[in-house]
Amino acid sequence: MKSRLAGILLASIAGISLAAERPNVILLMTDDQGYGDMSCHGNPVLKTPEIDKLYAQSVRFTDFHAAPKCTPTRAQLMTGVDAMRNGATRVCQGRSLPHPDFKMMPQFFADAGYATGLFGKWHLGDSYPYQPRFRGFQEVLSFRAWGITSLADYWGNDYYDPMLELNGVDKPYTGYCTDIFFDEAMKWMQQRKKEGKPFFLYLPTNTPHVPEQVADTYSTPYKGKYKGMDIPADFYGMIANIDENIGKLEVFLKKQGLRDNTILVYLADNGTQNRNAMTLFNAGMREHKGFPYEGGHRVHLFVRWENGKLKHGTDIAELTTVQDLLPTLMDLCDLEGDRSAFTGTSLASLLKGEQEKLPERMVVSQIGYTCQLWQQAVVMKDTWRLIKEMKNKKKKITGGMALYNIAEDPGQTQNVYTEYPEIAQSMEAYYEQWHAAARPLWEKKRYITIGTDHENPLKLYSNDWQGDYCDNPQGLIAGKAKGYWDLIVDRDGTYEIELRRWPEESGKPLIDSFDETSNKGALPVAKARLQVGEFDQTLDTQPEATVVRFSTPLKAGTTTLTADLLNKQGNVICGAMYVKVTRK
Incomplete structure (x- = not known):
């Protein structure tokens, strides 16, 4: 009995020691907040006092780059690998799924004994094996696809009193989405502290992404104009709410005694999404989210860890x-694991002041659906940026290769490609070698797996199919998109496959309209066709039908699934955007 008690005591002491020695980590990422969308970076209208305090207390990286769109950034963040190599280069069309071969950030932390939690946006897949609870997160409060109100999200959802997904189960919550994510994250951290366990918290807000919904308390102070320019009141209001929550988080960390031994990392996933915000103040940069120019991908990065003795209050211009970030956090937290696939480099020595400069490097960012040579790509070296510009008469862009030196031309208005041919040619050569190496990895198929015990039944959404762009209400209403899913059948068996025009929880008939007060979105669905493996069947539908059910035996292995809705002549109208698969 004594030996047993001694063992329990030693285990408890070991757990407390681990928590005391290893820092906690909070990775806070906002959605579509640009570099200029905070007062500490010079915004003349927006007030962000709590972010400004964090800025003053942190190491700031002034030449830090995400991808120009959310999914590629999130996949790169979680894997430490370029989007082209991990496969997640677009927000939908089957290209928001990073290859499952790559180990993710929370898995490294979990292997080291950390508690891992995600509270907020994922956007890296909504079916097995891509959801966060299968990629290393032990606690997950999130939503599907790109955000609340997306096609895959719970029907009728918005930012107030939303239905959220808690560990894979839809659950109603009360309040504003950003407040909920911060509040629930703080409850989770408090519990981990009681357990004496270090934690890794990923807190990626879905704001200030569209739809721009926020209480008047936050938006009203920004209504009006500034020097003749429209102020984006709701957009700025959402950031004001984030700022308030950062202040609440700071109070919580101090009260719980967690502040000094918690690494707090604050960044954004891409440039600003709001054109009025870009026009009003964009820190001198060109363009916004989605573009290969600085305004599309240069974002803030603040890092604070008091016990780590970092170079707080200073800027790093590398x-x-x-x-x-993944190799950096692994170094700061002494995490073990295979880094051979990483394309990122650790910044730990820069943060600690042990190193002033990184070895010379070139960085490539490329996103998109086809990822051909130079499509949506930018090559970066020091202060040089190389882009192949698309012709645009409206913006007076003639097209062709463009080289910019942002040290002298931060707004990227002067193409100096012909003036510095050696620099341009070296960057072109590097990119072509990089693309040749990355492209085969990008082409590797990524499969959704049906019939497992992990997720049965499993739902397929059109945002994850290969085919037409269809991840938002506009695509759902239009009712024209078509596609198919690449699948792995986990095991032999009989499978029931349900096809729907509208989400299951809506209860809407296949022929119904979007809002029931107009014909918007109504389709003359009279038949449904399912093709999977060797199975190919078409069934008639009834006007009141909300679902069409098929049953078929499937063999284990890879296959494709195509689910179409047809008119009475048998012509395809669109794909079934919601499919449910159950192994019987």
Whole structure:
């Protein structure tokens, strides 16, 4: 009995020691907040006092780059690998799924004994094996696809009193989405502290992404104009709410005694999404989210860890990228694991002042659906940026290769490609070698797996199919998109497959309209066709039908699934955007 008690005591002491020695980590990432969307970076209208305090207390990276869109950034952040190599280069069309071969950030932390939690946006897949609870997160409060109100999200959801997904189960919550994510994250951290366990918290807000919904308390102070320019009141209001929550988080960390031994990392996933915000103040940069110019991908990065004795209150101007954060946190937290696939480099020595500069590097960012040579790509070296510009008469862009030196031309208005041919040619050569190496990895198929015990039944959404762009209400209403899913059948068996035009929880008939007060979105669905493996069947539908059910035996292995809705002549109208698969 004594030996047993001694063992329990030693285990308890070991757990407390681990928590005391290893820092906690909070990775806070906002959605579509640009570099200029905070007062500490010079915004003349927006007030962000809590972010400004964090800025003053942190190491700031002033030449830090994400991808120009959310999914590629998130996949690079979680894997430490370029989007082209991990496969997640787009927000939908089957390209928001990073290859499951790559180990993710929470898995490294979990292997080291950390508690891992995600509270907020994932956007890296909504079916097995891509959901966060299968990629290393032990506690997950999130939503599907790109955000609340997306096609895959719970029907009728918005930012107030939303239905959220808690560990894979839809659950109603009360309040504003950002407040909920912060509040629930703080409850989770408090519990981990009681357990004496270090934690890794990923807190990626879905704001200030569209739809721009926020209480008047936050938006009213920004209504009006500034020097003749429209102020984006709701957009700025959402950031004001984030700022308030950062203040609450700071109070919580101090009260719980967690502040000094918690690494707090604050960044954004891409440039600003709001055109009025870009026009009003964009820190001198060109363009916004989605573009290969600085305004699309240069974002803030603040890092604070009091016990780590970092170079707080200073700026680091080295060219750095979101892929660098995983190896950096592994070094700061002494995590073990295979780093051979990483394309990022650790910034730990820069943060600690042990190193002033990184070895010379070139960084490539490329996103998109086809990822051909130079499509949506930018090559970065020191202060040089190389882009192949698309012709645009409206913006007076003639097209062709463009080289910019942002040290002298931060707004990227002067193409100096012909003036510095050696620099341009070296960057072109590097990119072509990089693309040749990355492209085969990008082409590797990524499969959704049906019939496992992990997720049965399993739902397929059109945002994850290969085919037409269809991840938002506009695509759902239009009712024209078509596609198919690449699948792995986990085991032989009989499978029931349900096809729907509208989400299951809506209860809407296949032929119904979007809002029931107009014909918007109504389709003359009279038949449904399912093709999977060797099975190919078409069934008639009834006007009141909400679902069409098929049953078929499937063999284990890879296959494709195509689910179409047809008119009475048998012509395809669109794909079934919601499919449910159950192994019987």
